[in-house]
Structure formats: C-alpha cells, structure tokens
Amino acid sequence: MGLSKPFEKLGDSCLSFLEQSGRMGIFLFSCLLNLIKPPYPLFPVIRQAHFIGVRSVFVILFTGAFTGMVLGLQGYYTLSKFGSEGLLGSAVALSLIRELGPVLTALMVVGRAGSAICAEIGIMRNSEQIDALECMAIDPYKYLLAPKFLAGIVAVPLLTCIFDVIGILGGYLVGVVLLDVNGGTFFQGMYASVEWQDIEMGIVKSLVFGLLIIWIAAAKGFFLHLEKSGGFGAEGVSRTTTDAVVLSSVSVLVWDYLISAIML
Amino acid sequence: MQSDKTIQAAIELTGVEKTFGRQKVLANINLSIAAGKTTIIVGGSGQGKSVILKHMLGLVRPDRGMVEVFGKDLVRASKKELNQIRMEFGVLFQNAALFDSMTVYDNVALPLRERTKLTETEIRAKVREKLDMMDLIESDDKYPAQLSGGMKKRVGLARALVLNPKVVFFDEPTTGLDVSRSNEIYRLFHKTQSQLNYTAVIVSHDVPKIFKLADYVALLAEGEIQGVMSPEAFQLSDHPLIRRYVEETMGPIYSSAKEEAGLYESA
C-alpha cells in the first residue's frame, strides 16, 4: 500500500498530462477549423486585431527602439575591437530580423494581450457566460476564439516588422549619429548581408509565436474549470493567467530554438 | 394519463447518473417535463438541481442514462442537432450570466444577431419590445455591473425570451432578491408565459410561493427524483422525504390533516 503510492502519483500526473495535451490539441484543431469555415466574422477580427495589434504598437516602438540602440552600442564596442565597425549595420539588422525582433515582440504580446485574453476568457468561463453562449446555440469556438486566433496570427508578424524597422533605426541612431560610424557603410553592409532567408525565418517565427501565444492563453482560460489546482473565483483566474504567461513565454523561447535549428 | 404523458413530454430523463470526481451527485434520475406546463424542481442546496438543468441543456453529459428533448437523445445528437434543439431553449442562469462587457441592449440583441438573419432595424424592434416588457427600456445602454440583482435577472429573462423559445429554464430566479423584487419576477414570468406559451422548468427554493406558479413539483433528494405531482398533492404527500421537505420549508401547518392536531399540541 505504502509502496504503491508514489507510482500512483506518477501515473496520475502522466494521465493528467496526456489528458491536458489531448485537450489542448483538440482545442487548437477546433479553433483553426472554425477559422477556415465560413461565415467569416470580419468585425470581431478587426476588433481583436485592434486590441492585440494597434494597442501594442506603442510598447513595440519603445522596446524596439531601445533594443536597437543597445545593439548599436554593444555591437560597436565588440566590432571596434576587430576594427570592423563597418559591419555594425549588418550585425544589428541580422540579430533583429532573425532573433530579437520575433522573440521580444512575442514576449511583449504575451505580457499585454496573452494575459488579457486568458483572464477575459477565464472570467467568462467562471461566470457561466460561455455556458450561456452554448445554450444560445452560439459556438464559442466560432464566436469567441477564432477571431482571436486570426487576429494574433496577423498582428504578431506585423508588430515584428515594426519592431525590426524601429530597432534598425535605433541602431543607426547610436552607431551613426552618436558613435560616428559611416552612415553609407551602415546601410550598405545591411543590404549586402540580409537575405530573403533571414526575413523568411523572422516571418515564420513570428507566425508561430502569434499562434502559440493565443493558443496557450485562450485554452488556459477556456478550460479554467478543469484546472487541477482549482480554477474557482478571482484567485483561480489570476493563478491561471500567471500560468499562461509563464507557459507562453517559455514556449516562445523553446520554439525559437527549435525553428532556428530546423531552418538553419 | 400514461399515453398522454409519453406524447406530451418535452424533456425526458431516464436513469441519469452523474459522478464528479468521487462525489456521486445524481444516482438515478427519472423525470419527465410536461410540454406547455410549468415544472418546479425543489430540493436542498447542493443536491444537484443545477446539474440536472445542465443535463437538459446538453452542457453536461450523463455517465449513464438518457436525456431526451423533443424525443431526441442529447447524448447521441451531433453538434448541429444539439444547436438546433438549443434554438428552442431559453435559459435564465442562477447568476444571470450576462455578457459583462456588453450593454444591456447588446446582451439581448446577441442571439438575434448571431442566430437569425434579421436586419439591425428588425433586431432593434424585437429587442425594444422585450426590454419594454421587462421595464428596462431606460437601462438599455447600461452595463451589467451597473445593474441591481433584480434588474440583471430581468435582462437575463429578456435575453432568454428574445428568440421566442419553446422551453425556458430558470435556475433559482428569485434567490437573493427581496420579496417585492421576487414578486416582480414572478409577475413577469406569468405574463410572458401566458403570452408565449413556453414550457417552463424552474429550480427554486422559494417554497411555498413558487407553488402558485407550478403545474408539477418534483423533489430532488439523495440523487433521485422522489416524486412529481401537483403542488396540492405534494404538500399532502405521505412520502417520507417529501413530507420532511414540506415540513422543513413550510412548517407543520401544511402537513397532512390527519396529524395536524397532534403537531399543534407539541409545538
């Protein structure tokens, strides 16, 4: 009896892990299916894109600018050791487009929109609003979740583009304006070294991250009532939201590595 | 009587069993809801009354047994069939379950916008008609958080009725309301039911007042429906659990006449 206890626990957690994975998978499938099935709810998608995208622009401008500036500063310091400050432009652009742009944008969106989506859907679950939708024969996947997925998949790549552009301008500001790197060389190096496949990697990453963020946030909120630690009340919502933010951030970093490894 | 019942049952639960974790909430539910009538489900708190409603709505699947609505088994119904059945439903949830980021007007308009092809002008007329019926016409641009408990229930009722449903479910429609607000809800219930002729399933604690509205009363206790009968028969029943429930909620005055004298003496 006493001996079998740890094994029971292990089996229990394995089962609940499997159950949760299955649930998440079916959830994603249903959401994407509803995304491609007509009718297409244009207005809700625009509203969600506004929430996820437009309202994140300021944060993205800010973080993008400072990231680019610090890249300019650190890049200049490192490159000047080898006397190759001329490479600053391509160093800034490549690190932004391939890595920092998609990852940092995704992390910002996790903090701003991911947490909000999880809390919103979690509260709707908690106060029976999702049950009410189902009872009115309104499919919550179609009505509530699919617009958020589409908005996330559209908004995150666009935000990443903004991040990249502003970041490059920030690097230009520090490198060329403050540290006297030749402006012509800065952009020339950039044009010469950035290839289509770098851009492609940035786009693929930001698409995957957009999907990942909305998936985790929405599913955590939607299945709040099935949380093992108890998804009840305000505390349940706050704990689940925290879980969703941590899980999304970690997943973004893990997938960043995986995509880099696959595409390189 | 028997054949009458089988034809006219809007909803029929047969041998429904449901366990949550280790807790067996419903042991063996057999209940048939007569079409066009008002059936009240009473029972102590936490006995599973809301769970029974959720079975009828197809929100919860039974572990065993059958839930038939208009003769269709909900467990076997496809998503499309289920939605077709739900088009005939209106639900007033225990806490109203209004969409809290939408105004009162949008709450009531949502089923029309999502489930019908009406134009915004037609929707406006229908929503205003229902809001007018519920005396809510001045509050149409308020948000649920700005409403009192009684008003929330009225908005919930307006939303439940806006598609002119055949069956309306009420989960504790008056719990937490004072006497005059409760009476208001009952008045609205009576008015709307005589206008729209819907079948009503009401879960309530408000005994004995709720009996005035009832055609049938069902007691849920120990995971089973202990009996479905007219309110008069319910109050005079010899069934020990029903007797106990009646005595606990209404006092000994209403218990069967033969023991009345003795009870007065002991009290």
Ligand SMILES: Nc1ncnc2c1ncn2[C@@H]1O[C@H](COP(=O)(O)OP(=O)(O)O)[C@@H](O)[C@H]1O
């Ligand atoms: N989704 C659920 N998961 C676990 N337990 C539940 C769930 N829904 C209801 N229960 C349990 O079932 C019992 C009956 O609940 P309920 O139907 O809400 O009671 P009431 O008769 O007061 O409406 C309660 O003990 C409750 O804890």
Ligand SMILES: [Mg+2]
């Ligand atoms: Mg209840």
